[in-house]
Amino acid sequence: MTDEIAALRTKFGRFLVVLLWLHVPLLVTVALIQGESLLNAALAGVLLAGSYHLMWALNGPAPATRYLSAVALMGEVAVLLFLMRGHPWQMDMHMYFFAMLALTIAWLDRETILVAAFAIALHHLLLLFLLPYAVFPQEGTLERVLFHAGIVAFQTAVLIWLNGMLVASFERIGRMSSEILQKNAALEARTREAEEATRVKSMFLANMSHEIRTPMNAILGYGHLIGLTGLDDRQRDFVDKIKGAGSSLLRLINDILDFSKNEAGKLVLEMQDFDLRATIAEQVQLVVFEAQAKGVRLFSHIAPDVPQAVCGDPLRIAQVALNLLSNAVKFSVGGRVEVSVYVVEREGKRAMLELVVADDGIGMSAEQQAALYRPFSQADNSTTRRFGGTGLGLAICKQILEQMGGSIAVASAPGKGSTFTCRFEVAEAGAIPASRVVSFEQIRDLRVLAVDDNSASREIVEGIFGHWGMNIDLAASGEEALAACTAACGRGDPFDLVLIDWKMPGMDGLTLARILQERGLEAPPPLTLILTAYSVDEALAEAQGIAISAVLAKPIDPQALLETITLLFAGEEPAPVKPAPPAAPVQTQVQPHLRGQRVLVAEDNEINLEIATELLTQAGLIVDPAINGQMACDLISARGDSYAGILMDVQMPEMDGLEATRRIRETWPRGTLPILAMTAHAFDEEKRKCFEAGMDDHIAKPVSPAALVALLDRWLKPVAAAPAKAPEADTRQTEVEAVLPAQLAPFDLPVALERVGGKAALLRRLIVSFGRDYGAVPTNLRSALSRDEPWEARRIAHGLRSVAGALGLHTVQSCASEIERLLEAEDIASVPAEIDALDAALQPAVAAARGLDGQSSEDRTEASAADPERAARALADLRGLLLRRSLRARDAYEEFARASGLLEAERQNHPLCHALQRLDYVAALELVDRIDDRADIQPVTSDPVAIRNIP
Structure with a gap:
């Protein structure tokens, strides 16, 4: 039997004690009304109530107590019935039997109900045969007693059935309660296990963070130092790949640690003043190269009412913006990605900002959006396989934004791109004064001490500072650092800055920092910068009460370290420019101080673009191509300060060179960024249009390498960028006679070879491409005129003109130039005759090019053996x-x-x-x-x- 039934019986048994004793005054009252003996009535009530009370006191809710209670309850009714003999309500008193019989169900005991029913039946038979005058003096019959007995039997059966149902329910509830208690106990045990596992996981992650970051510090640090040495292109490419892979691994580690900290509620947000616009711009710059590789255009818009200086956590805001921008570029092919910032609410100095990142990418279905913020998952498995990633980024963004009092939402549809809207709260700060900026020369004079028990870390820090031209002393422990600081103070040359590793054996970094501040040998004490492979948030939490100037995570980012140091000493200064290494002696190179500079070439024709790229690369420059004016504008908007100049074709699809120049000049006026026209337009009128649009100079196609280099030497403006090593001579270059026939009419091979810097293999490829791509030009010209599209015909003629000039096809170039002139003058009637002349001049050239394409290698060179x-x-x-x-x-x-x-x-x-x-x-x-x-x-x-x- 369940505990609940026992508890109910106990409560009911106590209730019956009170109920039976309350019947004593009731019996006395009825006797008084009926003129019966008050003493006898009282004695009868006391006998019944006292008997039950004594049994209850001795046995509690035992079966004997329950059975006696049934007799007592029926006995109370029998006495009342006897006292009310002769009263009109005596027969109504029989209803009390049924009430008392129903009351016995509270015992949840079938035998008790049967005892009560038997007591009723016995009472009726006793009155009928022994004391008939008490109830039935005249009308008492056996039939009437049996009728009452039937009613009692029916009620008894109902009560017994109901009793069975209640008992079964209580037993079922009891079993369920027992199971629940067992499961609760198991759940509590599992909860304790989970809490212990979480504690162990936190310790594991902390240890693994240190164990992974320490070798990662060596990998990335040595990679940076190797990059400062003289490397050839192949070696530098390998180093860049190592650094890129290391950075990707570091981002993955940071994502996992951030998520773990967020889940544990240990993420601590910083509150500091920073430039919001600069922070967003930096994140855009980080995805520029990936966007360019995928043909994605980047746009940024920050509303005018967004405060420039805000107080918040710049690192976390940057983390959210970079994650959303990276995803937008990752899931886009072509199209555009736009990041915008607005103010949605203001209350005093507090502002709720809205960061919106929209793209034209693959989009998502409603089902994919529902799982978007689930950790370790992406939109679906196929997306994960195709695009990669941990699936943690958006989960972390959601956690960060919620901690900032904001939110994140997405609107998307398959094939229609996605728009992420983030809200976060910041405080408006005062303007960031420019007076804080100091010169880099002041930074160079600092006395710096680096303290780290790891020898590789010390060597990396020494190499970084050495590259900056800064003196730095090294210490392998806290005790050694204290000795060095004491000695420096004794010489009157104390340290200005101490870089300290946090976790060191013996005296840890925070203890060392506190001792340096408290001992009072230096006035003022040196600034302290903590370096750690553990969590930065944990380091900040443990540093409470210690005047730590800054905390940086390992592996050390040299640029971040430099910016931090300049901020600590009241300003910012860009990273120093590395001196340009001497270029290999290659013919027609730009001046040494220009070698390694980056130029942008806007050219829609692939052959012309390849020629320009080859010539400029040979000249010692880095080339970024753009296939139209719009792409050139986008590149300049994204990183215009990295270019020493622009070479711009005039006639291009989507946006021509003149319009592109006008747009660039809106932000880059003359004198800041040279723009040189490199076009087949050589007329004075065309030159005048170029100058009016904002171009600085003009060089006509076909381009003379010597003239191009002279123009570049005159106009290029060196910018602060790491120079690239000038390309070495192509050691695989084949002799001209082995690649090209001695005569290839009507191509002027000597002139064409000069146009391509003497590279016969390149010229051969260009001639073969010409034969494949330009044979249908006359047909295309006639078709454009038939469609009444003279501008299209002019574009075709313009492209042929520049290519023909580059390949030494003088007659073809002349015919194309004349067609272009006639179309410019709107003399459409004279164009068909010139097209016929062009066709006659073009077909021999196309046939010769196609013949060269089909020549067997036996006519030129034997195949080399396979290697x-x-x-x-x-x-x-x-x-x-x-x-x-x-x-x-x-x-x-x-x-x-x-x-x-x-x-x-x-x-x-x-x-x-x-x-x-x-x-x-x-x-x-x-x-x-x-x-x-x-x-x-x-x-x-x-x-x-x-x-x-x-x-």
Whole structure:
């Protein structure tokens, strides 16, 4: 029997004690009214109540007590019935039997109900046969007693049925309660286990953070130091990949640790003044290169009423903005990504800001959005496989924003892009004064001490400061650091700044910082900067009461370290510019102080773009290509301060060079960023339009390398950027006679070779491309005129004119120029005749180019023997260049084809070569993957047929 039934019986038994004793005054009152003996009535009530009370006191709710209670209850009614004999209500008193009988169900005992029913039946029989005058003096019959007995029997049956139902329910509830208690006990045990696991996990993550960050500090630190040494392009590419992979791993570690801290409620937000606009701009800059690689245009808009200086946590706000921007670029191919900031609410100095990041990417379904903030997941598995990532970024953003009193929401649809809207609260701060800025020379004079028990960390810090030209002393422990500081004070040359590792054996970093502040040897004490591979938030929490100037996480970011130091000493200063390494002696290079500068080339024609890239790279410059004016504007808007100049074609699709120049000049006036026209437009009127638009100078196509270098030397403005090593001479260059025939009428080969810097292999590729791409120009011109599209015909003629000039096709160039002039003058009637003349001049050139395309390699050069190791390296280089969408991929293909033993004609006719000539990097990468797949079965370099037959 369950505890609940026992508790109910106990309560009911106590209630009956009171109820039966209350019947004593009731019996006396009825006797008084009826004129019966008060003593006898009282004695009867006392006998019944006292008997039950004594039994209850002795046995509690035992069966005997329950049975006696049934007799007592029926006995009370029997006495009342006897006292009311002769009263009209005597028969109504029989109803009291049924009430008392129903009351017995509270015992939840079937036998008690039966005892009560038996007592009623016995009472009726007793009155009928022994004391009939008491109830039925005249009308008492056996039939009437049996009738009453039937009613009692029916009620008894109902009560017994109900009693069974109640008992079964209580037993079921009891079992459920027992199960619940057992499960609660198990849950409590599991909760304790989970809490212990969380504690162990936190300790594990803290230890792993340190264990991972320490070697990561060495990897990234040494990578930075290696980058400062003289490396060739291949070595620098390897170092950059190591640093990139290390940075990606570090971001992953930070994501996991951030999520863990957020889940544990240990994320601490900082409150400091910072420049919100600069913070957002920095995050945009971080995704510029990835956006460019995917053809995504970036836009930024911050409303005028957004305060410039705000008080909040710049690191976390930047983390949210960068995550959303990175996702927007990652899930977009082409299109645009825009980040905007607005003020939605103001209350005094508090402001609720809204950060909106919108893209034109793949979008999401409602189901994908529902799982968006779930940790360790992305929109779906296919997305995870395609785009990668931990799936933690948005979960962390949500946690950060909620802690800032804000929220995050998304609006998206498949194929229509996504818009993320974040709200967070900041306090408006005062303006950030420019007077805080000091010169870098002041920073150079600081006395700095670095304290770290890890020798690799000390060496990295020493190398970073050494590169900045700053003196730094090193200590391997807190005790050694104290001795160094004491000695420095004794010499009257105390340290200005002490960089201290937090977790060190013996005296830890915070203890050392506190001792330096309290001992009073220096006035004022040195500023302290804590470096740690553990959590920055935990370091700040433990540093309460210690005047720590700043805390930085390992691995050390040199730029962040420099910015922190300049801030600590009242200003900011950009990182120093590395001196340009001497360039290799290459013909037609720009002046040494310009080598390694970055220029932007806006050119829609792929052949002209390749020529310009080759010439400028050979001149010692870094080239960023843009295929139209809009792309050029976007690049300048994103990082215009990284360019020493712009070479701009005039006639381009989407936005021409003149309009692009006007837009650039809105933010970059004359004298700040040179813009040079590089166009086939050579007329004075065209030059005048270029100058009116804001260009600084003009060079006509075909471009003379010597004239181009002279123009660049005159106009380029060096900017603070790491110079690139000038390209070395192409050691794979084939002799002219081995690549090109002695005569290739009507091409003027000597002139054309001069246009391409003497590179015969490049010229051959350009001629072959010309034969494939320009044979239908006359037909296209006639079609454009038939559609009444003279502007399209002029564009076609303009493109042919510049290419023909570059390839030494003087007659073709002249005809195309005349067609362009006639179209400019709107003399449409004279154009068909010139198209006929152009057709006559063009077809021999096209036939010669196609003949060169189809020549067998036996007419020129024998295939070299296959070199498997060299081919494997070349294929890896080719893949990397394709991923970066670099024009150098064509050279890598030539190296791979030669190493694979392909004949010259096979190289030129290969679909991979065609894809590269079209600048179709996606198709080229797919072909490289197919070559790789075949290499898994049979090395392609040991059997050139393996790539000859690639479809």
